[in-house]
Amino acid sequence: MSENQTKGQLVIIGGAEEKNGDAPILREFVRRAGGVQAHIVIMTAATELPREAGEKYIEVFRRLGASEVRIIDTETREDASSSTALEAVNKATGIFFTGGDQARITSTIKDTELDAAIHKRYSEGAVVAGTSAGAAVMPDKMIVEGDSQTNPRLEIVEMGPGLGFLPGVVIDQHFSERGRLGRLISALVQEPVVLGFGIDENTAMVVSQGQIEVIGEGSVTIVDESEGTYNNLNQILRDEPLAVCGVKLHILPHGHKFDLKTRQPILDNKTSISGRSVT
Template identity: 80%
Template sequence: MAEGQTKRQLVIIGGAEDKDGDSQILREFVRRAGGTKANIVILTAATELPREVGENYIRVFERLGAEKVRIVDTETREDASSSTALEAIAKATGIFFTGGDQARITSILKDTEIDTAIHQRFAEGAVIAGTSAGAAVMPDKMIVEGDSETNPRMEIVEMGPGMGFLPGVVIDQHFSQRGRLGRLISALILEPAVLGFGIDENTAMVVTDDQIEIIGEGCVTVVDESEAHYNNSHEILKDEPLAIFGAKLHILPHGYKFDLKTRQPILTNGSVVNESVPVGSTIN
């Protein structure tokens, strides 16, 4: 990154993050958004209970010391042109998408004045965060809905436009808890993306430019199909099982990192494991 260039930061949360204890993930978001000088906007477009959900996050962010926290509720696309909402976004150092229904976020906000304003603040250095549905919308193509706890098939997942903060990937949330490996693989086959990230509950992938760090109590599962040499999607019907050969799988717990450019996991000491090193070997 060139000297003086603004970092682009995302905090993408798998849902059910701790709000009452140490609140490690939300704490990291507040820290990155300016700490005690943070100006946080909570976007509640995903939920049908905007006041209740929004006030819960206000309580957490104020407890963690953010200087200013406010809700921007958009029930309709017309609300996404509100001058007060746009003013709040323009001053925000951190913007937080709550959980709910990811389709509500895109149907209300995508390609509106608020959408433009949020991307502008992101480019200027504001930290964008989202949990559950708010995590699903981060790529340019998102999982709208799909079946859990099943084998990969074309029919089990529906894709749609996301908000485009982290293009070229697919993200799923509540991952281990709801058995969503099958639908993540199906989504990767359906879309021209080579990296899929499955984020466990109370776990986040913190993205700074092209590097991801994992924080929280669970793991992030990475499916890399960039070197996959076969799948049968062109020869099956939508309810028949998918086959894929040569894809890679990485499981990353707290403290591990992942490089989006090289598509390589990074150890907690900052080194990269050589693929020729035998499993179980000690890495110095």
Template identity: 45%
Template sequence: MPKHTPDNPGAQPGGTLIIIGGHEAKEGRREILREVARRVRGGRLVIATVASHEPEGYFEGYQGGFEGLGVGDLVELYVEDRTEALGEDKLGLLDGATGVFFTGGDQLRITSQIGDTPLEARIRQVYEAGGVIAGTSAGASAMCETMLVKGHSKESYRIGDLAMAPGLGLIRGVIIDQHFAERGRMGRLLGAVAQNPRVLGIGIDEDTAIVVEGGHFRVIGSGAVYVADGAGITHSNIAEARRDEPLSLYDVRLHVLSAGDAFDLGKRKPVPAEALREGVPGD
């Protein structure tokens, strides 16, 4: 089983992560939801609406979205207050679960309500047993060891204009932003990479996802995925510039991937998708 090292940032034991940029299609082909359902293998899928302050309607939307896709049982997990995640009542919803799907909202609600609780431990058990953990929008950001919480969109990054916080740590060595092209978030992703060039920045468009397994991912959906690699940065003003000054950054490497493309997180480079199907993530 691959272990996480600085040279292999994405490698994780366990099952599959499906990390979605938001607004995944719930009608028509439903390619992303279909992939989640396939990984659930006819078992129980828990729709975790924890990120929402007002979850009404979220679960019903996913009931319709997953209808006819072969999910055996669909249940909702919501935590109004952290005390619920510390008790036994909610744990029963995860009995027999082969998948958990975090919906959108506020990623800080996910980490603050279930972080380091028996509920989070049970979700990790689902993953480590070979299950699928999916997350869309806020649920995507929360997958990381460090998650983007807020920062301005549609403009160049200004020094200090970024808030980050500890995430669930299901995927390491990356930081993820969502609704990426639609909300013009390249500036803030580069700001995050500038703060720690060891970390790969991954921006995911709406109705687009990365399917992460064993240190690599492949792209599905209708949009693009952007990977910003700061390992070769030769200059940055992030530590010296005054607050609100624009970021200056040289020699950032950028990959743009679309459906069918694949990426080796350890080697920090795209690889042929055919190699993944053959079980060989790259040369």
């Protein structure tokens, strides 16, 4: 997997993040986007209630001290060429995609002037965040929809183009809460990639300079198929069980890190499963 050459950071949230009280994940997004100097735009394309969703995040980000917060709603692809929207993105230090339906994001934004502007700001150093559906669109190939709480089969997941901020991986959200390991594995085996990330609710993975740091109350589950020894992908029909052997599984809670280039957890001085210090 080639390392994404960019100055920006990603805050990819598994959904249902805390918005009241300390709001640690949204607080970290604002901090990384510039703190009290942050200029944040809220992308509401995913939701059918853009005003309600946008105003809730405006309230949170203003309470946390952001200098400016604006909503960009793209009901149609024509809206993604709006000079007002483009101007807001060009000034933004933080860009936040709300939850909803990820297909709505790609249908109205992907390959538009607004899409190009967001990628440009990301490459220049802006922080791009997304929760739930906003998390799903981060790879170049995303999970559009699929069944949860079921064994891996090709039919349980539908894939489609994402926005490509974190290429070469598969991401799923609401992960532990909705039992989506089978769905993630089904998506991972179908795509020519080797890393799948499942993010729990009120949990995020922050991507910066080729490393991931987990923040929040849950965990990020990482499935690494790079050394997989067997799968029966070419032998089964869509409704038949998928066999996968030899994959690696990492489960990383708050404060743990992962290196995207080496595909290994960064353990520092933490303790191994045997109780011996890892060197």
